[in-house]
Amino acid sequence: MKEVFKILIVDDEKEHRETYRMLLESRGFIIGEAKSGDEALNIMESEYYPIVLCDVIMPGLSGIEVLKKIKSDYESVEVIMVTGYGGVETAVEAMKIGAFGYFIKSHNPEELLIEIEKAKKLLNLQKKNNMISTKKNKERYLYQSKNPKMKELLNTLEDIGQSSANVLLLGESGVGKEIIAQRLHDISKRSNMPFIAINCQYYSTNLLESELFGHEKGSFTGANEKRIGRFEEANGGTIFLDEIGEISQEIQVKFLRVLENRKIERMGSNKQIEVDFRLICATNKNLLHEIQSGNFREDLFYRINTIILEIPPLRERKEDILDMINFFIDNYKMEFKKDITKIENETLEYLLNYSYPGNIRELKNIIERMFVLCKDGVLKMEGMESSTAKNFDSHKHFDILDFNLARANFEKEYLINALKLNDNNITKTAEVIGLSRRQLFNKINEYNLREFMS
Numbered sequence: 001m002k003e004v005f006k007i008l009i010v011d012d013e014k015e016h017r018e019t020y021r022m023l024l025e026s027r028g029f030i031i032g033e034a035k036s037g038d039e040a041l042n043i044m045e046s047e048y049y050p051i052v053l054c055d056v057i058m059p060g061l062s063g064i065e066v067l068k069k070i071k072s073d074y075e076s077v078e079v080i081m082v083t084g085y086g087g088v089e090t091a092v093e094a095m096k097i098g099a100f101g102y103f104i105k106s107h108n109p110e111e112l113l114i115e116i117e118k119a120k121k122l123l124n125l126q127k128k129n130n131m132i133s134t135k136k137n138k139e140r141y142l143y144q145s146k147n148p149k150m151k152e153l154l155n156t157l158e159d160i161g162q163s164s165a166n167v168l169l170l171g172e173s174g175v176g177k178e179i180i181a182q183r184l185h186d187i188s189k190r191s192n193m194p195f196i197a198i199n200c201q202y203y204s205t206n207l208l209e210s211e212l213f214g215h216e217k218g219s220f221t222g223a224n225e226k227r228i229g230r231f232e233e234a235n236g237g238t239i240f241l242d243e244i245g246e247i248s249q250e251i252q253v254k255f256l257r258v259l260e261n262r263k264i265e266r267m268g269s270n271k272q273i274e275v276d277f278r279l280i281c282a283t284n285k286n287l288l289h290e291i292q293s294g295n296f297r298e299d300l301f302y303r304i305n306t307i308i309l310e311i312p313p314l315r316e317r318k319e320d321i322l323d324m325i326n327f328f329i330d331n332y333k334m335e336f337k338k339d340i341t342k343i344e345n346e347t348l349e350y351l352l353n354y355s356y357p358g359n360i361r362e363l364k365n366i367i368e369r370m371f372v373l374c375k376d377g378v379l380k381m382e383g384m385e386s387s388t389a390k391n392f393d394s395h396k397h398f399d400i401l402d403f404n405l406a407r408a409n410f411e412k413e414y415l416i417n418a419l420k421l422n423d424n425n426i427t428k429t430a431e432v433i434g435l436s437r438r439q440l441f442n443k444i445n446e447y448n449l450r451e452f453m454s
Ligand SMILES: Nc1ncnc2c1ncn2[C@@H]1O[C@H](COP(=O)(O)OP(=O)(O)OP(=O)(O)O)[C@@H](O)[C@H]1O
Pocket: 131, 140, 141, 142, 143, 171, 172, 173, 174, 175, 176, 177, 178, 179, 180, 242, 284, 360, 361, 364, 434, 435, 436
């Protein structure tokens, strides 16, 4: 699904507003305009814009005053100041009081796009860390289920919360493995100590080693400073290693040693440091297959799997979809400050029956996108140029095929469309549709999709 990002342009000169609008709309952003600081603040009260592009010098409220007000009322909004050469000093000043960056009007517009992309990245990261920044008393996640298997799993969590046993979480991408790990930490006696989560597949062997174990200054080229590793940071708390099936043999050996001795050595040092953490690992790989094919150590497998919890995919817990939808709607209502009165019947019916290859992550993205595009208080799929929406339009007209064949056809078409919408960029597509990069890679090979990607 294509991501939608909204930007509010605040500039008293129509010509400037129009130039930025054209530039940014051509890159897929949704644009709002305000002629003055006051108008911008009014708009912000009823509509959420994660990024504001604000002229420094304007009649009425100045850019700096607008910035101050936005930063005090909407902590998560990033403001980029726009200025001529005459206002550079003020723009630099603005950065000291919270502006994300600034752009000089006569410079190459590419510079502005780079600044916006940087702000977008930061916002996505913050969002990942704290899904709903504006929520106050609400629970952050839904920890209830009507599905027998999931219910049992949630009960088990409560039972094992107090122990320090190693836990292995299994399940497809997007089913909520990290959320379950966080829950396990939150209900444990370690809850006021750190919860450290690392996705092992994002690192090369060397980087992962330094990330986990830390390093001394000068221990390898580029190690300019001493760095504390994640095992040390997690001391007293919980460490969550996602995609554990991706770690190299080399790290597996070192990791096994840590689990046996509960001591680590930073890279470039032979001093042993004691560490005490609860270990939770997750994977969507079949580790038994990985052991058979020699990719994963059997002794490590038995160390990490004291308790195994398998989280079912969303399509196998359809009885929970309605509660999930309502949960996300309630949270996004607060985040986007939009008055949503209802969800269109046809859309709801579709959402309740859809198969969610990207699981809860995909459902969450669909609801978020409907919120962004919603103008009349009624959530609907209409206007979403995603393959999900196309599927929505056509889902009533299909021939009855063998299930696996139908699923393969669907997956293939879905992926071709998703890739096309994201300029065949694998990393971006994976992020948008809620698969890991590796999973998407495997699917591309499985369905020979390269021929559609040129
Ligand atoms: N119980 C829940 N309540 C609310 N949101 C949830 C819940 N479970 C998962 N989510 C949301 O779904 C998304 C995916 O969750 P999470 O990252 O935990 O999945 P995962 O199984 O670890 O995925 P991956 O294997 O790709 O890392 C996140 O945005 C998360 O906030």
